[in-house]
Amino acid sequence: MALVALVFLAPVILMLLTSFKTSGEVLNPSTIIPHPWSLAGYAKVLKYSEESPMGLWLLNSLLVSTSVTFLVLLFSSMSAFAIARLRVKGAGKIITLIVVSMMIPGQLFLIPVYLILNWLRWLDTPLALIVPATAGGFGVFMLTQFMKSIPPSLEEAAVIDGCGLWRIYWEICLPLVAPAMATLGIFTFIGSWNDFLGPLVYMDSVRSYTLPVGIALYQSSYVSEYSLTLAASALGTAPLIVVFIILQKQIVASMATSGLKD
Amino acid sequence: MLAGLKAISNGAASSAKLHLNFWNGWTGPDGVAMLDVIREFNRENPDIEVSMQRMDWDTYYNKLMVSAMSHRGPEVFVIHASSLPRMVRAGFVADVSDLYGSKFGINKSDFEPKVLAPVQYGSKTVGLPLDVHPQGLYCDVDLFKKAGLTNPDGTIRPPRTGEEFIRDIKATQEIAANGDHDVWGFCWTMWRFNFMSLAPQFNGRYFDQNGNPDLANPGNVAALSFMGDLMNRQKLIPTPESSTGWTGFRQKKVAMVLEGVYMVGDLKTLDDFHPAAASVPQIGPNPGTLADSHCLCLRADLTGKEREAAERFVAFLSQHSIAWAKAGQVPARISIRSSPEFEALPIQYAFSKEVPFVSFPPKTPLLFEMTQEIDLAVEKVLRGRATAKEALDVANQNFTQVVLRDRQENAR
Amino acid sequence: MRSFGSQRFTSYLFLAPYGLSFLVFIVAPILVALSLAFTQLDLTSRVPSHLVGLDNFSEALHDPYFGQAAVATLRFTILIVPSLIVLAFGLAIGLQAMSFGRNAVRGLIFLPGMFNVVVASLIWRWFYDGEFGLFNFLLKKVGLPHAPWLSDKSWAMPSIVAMSLWWGLGGATIILFAALQQVPTHLYEAAMLDGATSRGLFANITLPQVRPVLLFVVVTSTIGGFQLFGQSFILTSGGPERSTTGLVMLIYDTAFHKYRLGYASAISWLLFAMIAAFVLLQFFGLRRSVD
Numbered sequence: 001m002a003l004v005a006l007v008f009l010a011p012v013i014l015m016l017l018t019s020f021k022t023s024g025e026v027l028n029p030s031t032i033i034p035h036p037w038s039l040a041g042y043a044k045v046l047k048y049s050e051e052s053p054m055g056l057w058l059l060n061s062l063l064v065s066t067s068v069t070f071l072v073l074l075f076s077s078m079s080a081f082a083i084a085r086l087r088v089k090g091a092g093k094i095i096t097l098i099v100v101s102m103m104i105p106g107q108l109f110l111i112p113v114y115l116i117l118n119w120l121r122w123l124d125t126p127l128a129l130i131v132p133a134t135a136g137g138f139g140v141f142m143l144t145q146f147m148k149s150i151p152p153s154l155e156e157a158a159v160i161d162g163c164g165l166w167r168i169y170w171e172i173c174l175p176l177v178a179p180a181m182a183t184l185g186i187f188t189f190i191g192s193w194n195d196f197l198g199p200l201v202y203m204d205s206v207r208s209y210t211l212p213v214g215i216a217l218y219q220s221s222y223v224s225e226y227s228l229t230l231a232a233s234a235l236g237t238a239p240l241i242v243v244f245i246i247l248q249k250q251i252v253a254s255m256a257t258s259g260l261k262d
Numbered sequence: 263m264l265a266g267l268k269a270i271s272n273g274a275a276s277s278a279k280l281h282l283n284f285w286n287g288w289t290g291p292d293g294v295a296m297l298d299v300i301r302e303f304n305r306e307n308p309d310i311e312v313s314m315q316r317m318d319w320d321t322y323y324n325k326l327m328v329s330a331m332s333h334r335g336p337e338v339f340v341i342h343a344s345s346l347p348r349m350v351r352a353g354f355v356a357d358v359s360d361l362y363g364s365k366f367g368i369n370k371s372d373f374e375p376k377v378l379a380p381v382q383y384g385s386k387t388v389g390l391p392l393d394v395h396p397q398g399l400y401c402d403v404d405l406f407k408k409a410g411l412t413n414p415d416g417t418i419r420p421p422r423t424g425e426e427f428i429r430d431i432k433a434t435q436e437i438a439a440n441g442d443h444d445v446w447g448f449c450w451t452m453w454r455f456n457f458m459s460l461a462p463q464f465n466g467r468y469f470d471q472n473g474n475p476d477l478a479n480p481g482n483v484a485a486l487s488f489m490g491d492l493m494n495r496q497k498l499i500p501t502p503e504s505s506t507g508w509t510g511f512r513q514k515k516v517a518m519v520l521e522g523v524y525m526v527g528d529l530k531t532l533d534d535f536h537p538a539a540a541s542v543p544q545i546g547p548n549p550g551t552l553a554d555s556h557c558l559c560l561r562a563d564l565t566g567k568e569r570e571a572a573e574r575f576v577a578f579l580s581q582h583s584i585a586w587a588k589a590g591q592v593p594a595r596i597s598i599r600s601s602p603e604f605e606a607l608p609i610q611y612a613f614s615k616e617v618p619f620v621s622f623p624p625k626t627p628l629l630f631e632m633t634q635e636i637d638l639a640v641e642k643v644l645r646g647r648a649t650a651k652e653a654l655d656v657a658n659q660n661f662t663q664v665v666l667r668d669r670q671e672n673a674r
Numbered sequence: 675m676r677s678f679g680s681q682r683f684t685s686y687l688f689l690a691p692y693g694l695s696f697l698v699f700i701v702a703p704i705l706v707a708l709s710l711a712f713t714q715l716d717l718t719s720r721v722p723s724h725l726v727g728l729d730n731f732s733e734a735l736h737d738p739y740f741g742q743a744a745v746a747t748l749r750f751t752i753l754i755v756p757s758l759i760v761l762a763f764g765l766a767i768g769l770q771a772m773s774f775g776r777n778a779v780r781g782l783i784f785l786p787g788m789f790n791v792v793v794a795s796l797i798w799r800w801f802y803d804g805e806f807g808l809f810n811f812l813l814k815k816v817g818l819p820h821a822p823w824l825s826d827k828s829w830a831m832p833s834i835v836a837m838s839l840w841w842g843l844g845g846a847t848i849i850l851f852a853a854l855q856q857v858p859t860h861l862y863e864a865a866m867l868d869g870a871t872s873r874g875l876f877a878n879i880t881l882p883q884v885r886p887v888l889l890f891v892v893v894t895s896t897i898g899g900f901q902l903f904g905q906s907f908i909l910t911s912g913g914p915e916r917s918t919t920g921l922v923m924l925i926y927d928t929a930f931h932k933y934r935l936g937y938a939s940a941i942s943w944l945l946f947a948m949i950a951a952f953v954l955l956q957f958f959g960l961r962r963s964v965d
Contacts, residue, residue, distance in 0.1 A: 001768045002775070005782040008840065012785055014808070015797050022533075028513060028806070075692040082688035089682075094689070101700050103897055103949040104707075107925050108942045111328070111935065112703035118332055135699035138894065140692060142849070145886040149856055165684050179852045187845065194790035201325060204334065206315055212790055233793040240788045248777055324930045327717060348933075352718040501825060506805050513806070627718060630931045641915055645825075672720050 076139030295589035343380035389557030420540035463546030526590030553620035730940035751899035762846035784844030791904035
């Protein structure tokens with residue numbers, strides 16, 4: 001398995017090493033280790049200018065991605081609970097509708113959503129990036145399937161004890177799907193972070209951009225300035241890796257207490 | 263971070279100024295040069311504040327179109343001469359005829375007729391050309407010297423005719439013992455641009471005098487056949503991968519490439535690589551090459567003070583186009599090209615010599631569809647899967663369908 | 675668990691927040707997009723938009739580029755979905771079998787997926803480059819000839835699939851691994867006491883238990899496969915000779931370069947029909963313990 005992991009890791013290491021190469025050397029395959037090492041790419045990216053506020057973009061990305069993740073986790077788990085555990089009337093039809101909505105190509109939504117956001121006056125505000133993202137069916141579908149795998153015995157006990165629906169949801173159901181929740185959280189965060197088309201189209205001013213969109217500004221139209229792009233991408237993806245490592249610990253911790261392994 | 267907060271508070275304080283948005287696709291170092299010009303304008307015009315937004319050209323045009331449609335667009339923007347027909351038909355580009363004349367001292371006589379032609383629509387003029395960017399020949403000085411292709415004074419001698427071109431390719435290429443090429447004499451860059459640079463030399467064209475597609479005319483066929491022959495029969499060019507030509511050229515593995523003057527920006531990032539530039543060799547009966555142009559345009563619904571401020575800004579950019587030239591462009595205005603400051607920029611100056619015989623892409627709103635067909639045709643020929651005539655015939659058939667459909671839809 | 679009587683209303687409340695968002699940002703745009711497919715809406719046309727009935731759909735079905743893109747899309751999907759599922763499942767089982775270092779390995783498998791598609795594709799474009807790329811450089815070093823990774827029609831799509839697997843396996847693996855972790859160990863213990871073989875354990879306990887999640891992964895990766903865009907845009911620009919141009923790229927060109935929104939909408943709905951057909955087959959195939 002360790003060898004397998006290497007296959008996934010190797011290109012990323014290459015990417016990282018290449019980001020330290022000088023502009024002329026960047027595309028030369030015979031030198032893997034940069035020689036000389038150059039921080040030029042990183043320096044250009046980090047050099048603050050009025051026009052490229054890296055700090056602002058980072059804050060925007062953090063705000064948007066954490067909000068989206070929180071809302072998606074909440075809404076999706078509530079909906080999945082209703083569909084999979086409470087078996088509301090019409091649950092089958094609802095989940096079918098949601099899966100069908102996932103099959104519709106995303107481009108179709110771009111312009112109608114733009115018009116709706118314009119009418120709501122949400123364009124160029126964080127709301128334009130946060131709220132539409134909560135409508136995606138991925139989370140609901142995923143948690144529904146995970147919740148279907150849970151044996152109903154634990155909840156039945158709670159019902160006999162006279163627990164209200166919310167308590168059952170919050171104290172029993174959620175902990176049981178904690179690994180899936182953490183996984184969904186990671187996916188949602190990464191998807192929101194890397195969303196490119198949304199911020200570009202729904203935001204007017206440079207200050208409202210998120211990090212990946214801002215970083216794309218460094219891509220010259222005529223030629224790929226690889227060292228710059230790679231440095232910017234490394235910086236732009238680093239926060240994701242940090243979040244992943246933090247959430248990973250959660251997955252391990254919650255699996256130990258999920259009460260399923262006994 | 264602190265500077266960011268400062269910028270926000272500055273923004274709030276300056277709301278008394280007239281605010282103009284300027285959008286374009288100059289994401290590289292050329293955009294940085296433009297930023298400096300804008301800063302100077304803002305300094306000299308304290309009642310106006312211009313802020314620039316840039317993104318890659320593809321996304322830029324989409325966003326421009328979408329925002330213009332919902333009346334949220336920028337006041338000033340850039341459109342390529344080749345893209346103007348489509349945008350003008352959409353209806354949001356203003357008539358800027360009064361930018362020319364004594365108001366700002368910008369005269370139409372300061373532009374070649376063919377440079378102005380793309381912005382003229384009947385009696386209306388819809389933009390102000392800022393630059394003309396032709397395709398030209400870049401030569402690696404060291405490889406040329408190594409091959410002995412120099413003048414008595416030590417400068418290199420770029421090829422001027424088709425024979426010289428082929429001769430120089432053979433002279434500069436270096437083939438190792440096992441038959442591999444260590445150095446290629448010439449390599450394609452963007453195939454379509456390469457083709458459209460050669461086609462005018464053979465009197466190629468894309469529409470006939472009645473406005474019907476004529477992609478397979480003899481001139482085009484001749485140019486494309488030359489490309490295919492160079493590649494597949496004479497085997498002087500490596501297997502086609504788009505845009506690798508420039509990469510190889512940067513790494514000194516290719517002696518000559520055809521590219522636009524705007525690549526100067528990329529060259530500036532390399533420390534000791536200083537190629538020479540020349541006109542595209544005259545392979546066909548006439549001199550010729552492809553060129554496009556960045557045109558400054560205003561939003562159609564601008565009035566009063568906004569319009570006046572926008573006009574001032576555009577005129578300022580035009581008057582200061584020498585700064586733009588330094589970023590790697592050829593100014594559209596003859597007077598600025600004749601200045602000693604411009605003549606001191608070797609690559610740009612060499613490219614500017616081509617302006618008398620450049621050809622712009624055809625003035626059609628269906629340029630994207632046309633170039634898609636040309637791309638396919640050129641690719642087929644370069645991969646040796648069709649002759650030039652066959653490929654262009656197919657392209658012409660397909661494009662004719664598109665033109666007919668468009669005419670039918672717009673005839674209602 | 676069947677009836678909650680007076681709590682039925684509260685049950686629906688759980689669906690409310692998502693439902694509202696869904697109505698406004700999915701259903702409403704879909705209705706708009708649906709009507710668009712029956713109109714001629716060209717943003718750069720002199721003529722105002724008007725209804726054209728089924729013209730857009732008939733144009734698509736007669737358009738050779740549509741057919742070519744449909745084939746390319748199907749080819750990609752058929753290549754990637756089975757390999758993704760099998761490999762991800764294998765990796766997930768492998769992870770479960772590890773006694774230490776599991777988190778690190780899982781993280782490494784997932785690492786490529788954290789980069790956005792543009793960056794990941796750019797790196798692989800350099801790998802695959804014919805003249806100056808890393809793979810051919812390595813091939814040359816061991817005395818093998820250059821491979822036409824992206825320039826030959828029969829190599830290009832598999833090359834894109836390989837890159838997509840590197841990029842996407844992490845996600846599928848993590849989900850399947852979570853599902854494997856959720857299988858109650860007492861089921862395995864009881865079966866082993868009965869003398870079950872490891873193959874028997876897999877077929878009779880593991881598979882049925884993870885079936886709902888497996889279905890989820892199959893369906894979502896199918897949907898994702900049909901929506902191929904970023905990778906071919908960056909790696910091959912849809913070539914060679916448009917052989918890697920999928921339907922989504924066609925839609926993108928039609929909507930955002932030709933500004934023909936009505937026609938683009940019709941193509942999107944045809945794509946939707948293809949996806950729906952495929953997914954329906956998968957539901958019937960893997961149906962059993964889903965409902």
